Amino acid sequence: MMLLRSLFISTISSHRFLLLPSLSVLQYLTKPHTSKLLNVDKNPIIHGILKRTFYNQFCAGETGAETRHCVRTLKDLGFRGVILTYARETVFDHKTQSAHGLLGAHQEKTSAAAEETDTCIEEWKNGTLETAALVEEGDFLALKLTGAGPRVTTAFAAGHLAPEQMLSALRTIAGDCKARGVRIIVDAESQHFQAGINATTLQLMREFNKITPTSSSPAPAAVVYNTYQAYLKSTPAVVASHMIAAHQEGFTLGLKLVRGAYILSDDRRLICDTKADTDAAYNSISRGVLKRELGEFGGLYGKHAFPATDLFIASHNRESVLGAYRLHRERVDEGLPTVRVAFGQLHGMSDEVSFGLLAEGEADVVKREEEKEKRLGVKSNGVTLGSSRQARLDRVGAGGPDVFKCTTWGSMSECIAYLTRRAVENRDAVLRTKDEYNALKAEAWQRLFRRA
Ligand SMILES: Cc1cc2nc3c(=O)[nH]c(=O)nc-3n(C[C@H](O)[C@H](O)[C@H](O)COP(=O)(O)OP(=O)(O)OC[C@H]3O[C@@H](n4cnc5c(N)ncnc54)[C@H](O)[C@@H]3O)c2cc1C
Numbered sequence: 001m002m003l004l005r006s007l008f009i010s011t012i013s014s015h016r017f018l019l020l021p022s023l024s025v026l027q028y029l030t031k032p033h034t035s036k037l038l039n040v041d042k043n044p045i046i047h048g049i050l051k052r053t054f055y056n057q058f059c060a061g062e063t064g065a066e067t068r069h070c071v072r073t074l075k076d077l078g079f080r081g082v083i084l085t086y087a088r089e090t091v092f093d094h095k096t097q098s099a100h101g102l103l104g105a106h107q108e109k110t111s112a113a114a115e116e117t118d119t120c121i122e123e124w125k126n127g128t129l130e131t132a133a134l135v136e137e138g139d140f141l142a143l144k145l146t147g148a149g150p151r152v153t154t155a156f157a158a159g160h161l162a163p164e165q166m167l168s169a170l171r172t173i174a175g176d177c178k179a180r181g182v183r184i185i186v187d188a189e190s191q192h193f194q195a196g197i198n199a200t201t202l203q204l205m206r207e208f209n210k211i212t213p214t215s216s217s218p219a220p221a222a223v224v225y226n227t228y229q230a231y232l233k234s235t236p237a238v239v240a241s242h243m244i245a246a247h248q249e250g251f252t253l254g255l256k257l258v259r260g261a262y263i264l265s266d267d268r269r270l271i272c273d274t275k276a277d278t279d280a281a282y283n284s285i286s287r288g289v290l291k292r293e294l295g296e297f298g299g300l301y302g303k304h305a306f307p308a309t310d311l312f313i314a315s316h317n318r319e320s321v322l323g324a325y326r327l328h329r330e331r332v333d334e335g336l337p338t339v340r341v342a343f344g345q346l347h348g349m350s351d352e353v354s355f356g357l358l359a360e361g362e363a364d365v366v367k368r369e370e371e372k373e374k375r376l377g378v379k380s381n382g383v384t385l386g387s388s389r390q391a392r393l394d395r396v397g398a399g400g401p402d403v404f405k406c407t408t409w410g411s412m413s414e415c416i417a418y419l420t421r422r423a424v425e426n427r428d429a430v431l432r433t434k435d436e437y438n439a440l441k442a443e444a445w446q447r448l449f450r451r452a
Contacts, residue, residue: 361400
């Protein structure tokens with residue numbers, strides 16, 4: 001079933017004449033509709049079609065039970081853990097200068113609500129705590145801050161910190177996660193809100209990633225990560241300003257690096273002129289952090305020491321992902337300075353990159369063990385220990401790269417903007433999806449043929 005669904009999505013994604021109309025329908029459904037006929041939660045036919053196709057391919061579930069089941073399935077595939085997001089968000093369309101994503105009812109509720117307590121923030125907090133309860137130690141909880149409604153988005157649009165009620169909700173969530181060994185990633189969203197999101201996340205990093213004078217060496221792992229979109233021309237300067245803050249104020253910078261997913265709705269002038277420029281920006285930040293030498297930070301001639309940083313490479317681009325993994329491995333092998341790094345791909349996308357990374361990591365672990373055995377001439381009662389590949393892996397445990405799958409849960413209407421972005425990405429990656437499509441087609445034929 002999963003294979004057939006993947007093949008179906010891949011068939012649409014790799015044929016423009018199928019993808020463009022599907023994309024238009026998704027974009028149309030993203031807009032708030034008063035008619036029940038076009039409401040993705042209320043019309044059972046639209047809901048059923050979307051659920052069995054796009055939704056199940058890219059999202060975890062509409063309920064806690066469905067989501068838990070999906071998280072377990074992903075972990076059983078060999079990933080270190082999951083990144084789980086509650087889908088509710090607000091997207092700002094630069095062309096129409098309008099925000100959409102949160103339904104009108106929520107906005108009305110807020111204006112009618114008492115000044116002090118904002119019900120949207122309260123609902124978002126409860127939904128996020130519910131999401132946090134679905135993940136376990138070692139997993140990540142990802143937050144879309146604009147999901148907390150108009151009071152928060154108004155502050156963000158003005159470049160301000162989130163309002164006090166939201167900061168208090170975030171402190172409760174971060175405190176709960178820290179106590180359970182769950183890390184938090186704050187997602188990057190429409191650039192219209194990004195200055196406020198950056199300021200708010202920086203504040204959380206100051207509070208939750210603090211390096212105390214008694215902290216052990218190396219610096220404690222980041223509990224909170226901010227997301228940096230390499231496609232924004234302003235990103236290198238934002239990264240530099242956050243590195244200065246981490247260095248001067250003594251906290252670990254949690255740096256999740258993405259290319260950026262809002263190209264269709266953001267102001268194009270703020271985004272790198274070409275894909276090659278975005279690629280260069282992404283790879284130079286990633287390599288610089290892994291070498292602890294970026295701009296004015298680190299290296300022999302850096303103006304500032306390189307701050308404690310934990311890197312998260314979030315990408316489906318094989319060159320960026322494998323390049324970062326190999327550079328990190330080389331530096332570890334040669335005893336050169338580097339940072340802790342983890343990798344993530346989205347659920348339902350680029351499984352070949354995720355599994356390729358796991359396979360390369362496993363091969364490295366086995367190779368290292370063989371070299372160690374040769375060096376030490378390890379023997380036990382005359383028998384060389386762990387002669388088989390599996391025995392070696394069992395002995396050293398999972399020593400390969402930390403690979404996570406990132407998935408989203410929520411009702412169909414909450415997830416529809418997210419689904420639309422995934423469809424846009426597939427349109428932009430027609431070449432990549434062609435490869436995936438051919439591989440899936442071959443696999444489906446092989447299974448059918450074997451059964452016959
Ligand atoms: C685990 C994970 C978490 C993510 N979280 C976020 C998040 O919080 N916020 C967010 O915005 N995105 C997020 N994304 C999506 C991400 O930003 C990218 O849209 C997506 O991963 C595709 O980029 P890529 O690195 O996989 O590589 P590719 O497929 O090689 O690159 C595609 C990307 O290149 C850029 N691009 C394409 N054409 C052009 C052009 N003409 N000019 C300039 N740039 C161009 C766009 O950013 C496009 O998405 C996440 C992705 C992953 C895997």
